[in-house]
Amino acid sequence: MTRPLWTAFEIAAATDGEVYGSFAASGVAFDSREVGPGDLFVALKGETTNGHRFVDAAFERGAAGALVSEPIAQPHVLVQEDEIPSDRIGRPYVQVQDSYAGLNALGRAARARSEARIIGVTGSVGKTGTKEALFAALERTAPGFAHRSVKSYNNHTGVPLSLSRMPAETRYGVFEMGMNHAGELAALTRLVRPHIAIVTAIAPAHSAFFPSEEAIADAKGEIFEGLEPGGTAIVPFDSPHRDRLIEAARPWAGRILTFGSDAGADVRAREAVRAPHGGTLVSAVLPDAELTFTIGLPGEHWVSNALAVLAAVDAAGGDLAAAGLALADMAGLPGRGQRRVAPLADGEALVIDESYNANPASMAATLKSLGEERGVGRRIAILGEMRELGEQSARYHAGLAEPILAADVDYALLVGSEMRALANALEGRIDFAHVPDAAAALERLPGLIEAGDAVLIKGSNAIGLARLVEHLASGALAGGKTTCSI
Structure with a gap:
């Protein structure tokens, strides 16, 4: 029989709470x-x-119990650990x-009881993809005994939630940590207490x-403050902030x-070439090993992510060969590189979801x-504005003009008021349209996407x-459909 994740009395012991009804939980959630x-x-x-x-609503969906700071409206029966009052209380909880x-x-408490090797991941870009790839690699090393934070649960509520979901028997735990102010990461990393801490990259996010x-790099560097004694820090060698x-x-x-x-990197790509069916074939050199493997996802940024993964797997004592197989099988996450098909009346288009x-x-x-996409017709970029860039927002948006031109984009659809600077930079250099919001962008789709196109969103x-x-993946542009609720 599988051990429960938490019993009511374990929860009470961890939280200094009082038990009102015995229960055993197999998971944890804070969104009903x-x-x-x-x-x-x-x-x-x-x-x-x-x-x-x-x-x-939570109990109606099957919750075993609740952790509350207000009493639940029912007869309150304070119980001791040797009592099993399942017949006396219908909605058990710990207060x-x-x-x-x-x-x-x-x-x-989840972290304290665990003997797992814990890995923390942060960075301005690539942290969720690296976290997922690292989990996939370690899951192959120890099937059923790897754990990671789901989605992008990387803040002051998501990190403790992800920790609380970690089973006691976990052998490898991977936790994403994010921040948008100085000091936030220091608090999170001291909660996670990683044995290995990764910074994927530094960028103006x-x-x-x-x-x-530089201040962003300093804030990301806070992740190292929570390292367990003798722990390993993993740093991007090619970053201008490497020494910092x-x-x-x-x-x-x-x-x-x-x-x-x-x-000069400890873990480096000696060779990286485009694989025949997409992705990249990489020959990597580590301090005590060499590995040739394929990354299923395309792009130089994924080569960098994969090298960080290999460094962490090696430091954690995982199986490098298994990690290579996991990287070959990686598929993009929704919103983070997932490749989808858009059915059209006369064929289909490729949609790259980076939304x-x-x-x-x-x-x-x-x-x-x-x-770098091969075998496609036109390259279309549907680009939404970038948020939280401060006073330099116009400069950063205008700076996207050169990457767009270098990518041989045939048409760009720019979405949001902050994209005005990019529209000005592209004037007379490429076909594009600038619209105020996603609803207006949606109205532009009929007649824009053609069979064989590659569409980055x-x-x-x-x-x-x-x-x-x-909207595109649903087939709304096939068969004369041109509307979608947004």
């Missing part, structure tokens, strides 16, 4: 819409909502002083909150590994990959370009 049978529902109080309003503090305490790219990151890691790390394409996030570095990388998530992806 994501609760599944057997989950613990954590009722958080936010600035605009109160999770206690959704306790009933704490503060449910957010309780979630953090549960995450700390969240520039509105930082005076310089190494200095940030030096007080905390027992070992520092670099990765990149330059010959979840965007900053200058990731825009340039994905545009370069679009330019990328922008900050708040722009809503994911709905254009779904």
Whole structure:
């Protein structure tokens, strides 16, 4: 019989709570819409909502119990550990002083009881893809005993949630950590306490909150502060901020590994060539090994991500050959490189879904990959504005003109007011249109996409370009369909 993730009394011990009804949970969720049978529902109080309003909905979806800071409306029966009052209480729960503090305490307890090798991942770009690839590699090393944070649960609520979901028997845990202000990552990494910490890359993401790219590097370097004694820091060798990151890691790390394409990197790509059916064939050199493997996803940025993965797998004592197989099987994530087919009346087009996030570095990388697509007709770029770039926003947007031209883009559809600077930079150099929002972009799709086209859709998530992806993939442009709710 599989051991439960948490019992009510383990939760109470971790959170200093009181048990009102015994239960055993197989999962943890703080969004009632994501609760599944057997989950613990954590009722958080936010600035605009109160999770206690959704306790009933969570139990209706099958929650085994709840973690609350307000009593549930039913006869309150305080129980001791030797009692099993399942017949006395219909919606069992553990009550704490503060449910957010309780979630953090549960995450700390999960980390404290675990003997897993823990890996933390951060960076301005590539952290979610690297996290997923690393999990896939370690899952092949230890099937059924690898754990990772799902989606982009990388902030002050997502990280403790991801920790609290980690089974006690886990052998490898991979946790994504993000930030948009200084000091945030320091708090998260001390919660995760990684044995291995990766910075994927530094780029001008969240520039509105930082005076310089160096300040962004300093904030990302906070991940090393939580390293366990003797832990390993993994740093991008090719980054202009490499030395700054190494200095940030030096007080905390027992070992520092670099990765990149330059010959000086500890983990480097000796050769990287385009694979016959997409992706990249890589010959990699590590401190004590060499590996030739294929990356299933195209682009130089994925070569960099893969080298970071290999460095971490090696540092964690994982199976490098298994990691190579996992990288070959990698498929893009929704919103982060997933390749989809758009059915059309006279054929189909390729849709590259990069709609979840965007900053200058990731825009340039994905545009370069679009330019390397072979066997396609036209290259179309549907680009949404990049958020949180501060006073330099116009410069960063205008700077996308050169990557667009270098990628031989045939037509660009620019979405959002911040794209005005790019529109000005492209004037007279390429066919394009500039529209105010995703709804206006949707109206442009009929007649724009032709069979054989490769269509890149990328922008900050708040722009809503994911709905254009779904519209195209649904076949709405086939058979005369031209409308879609947005």
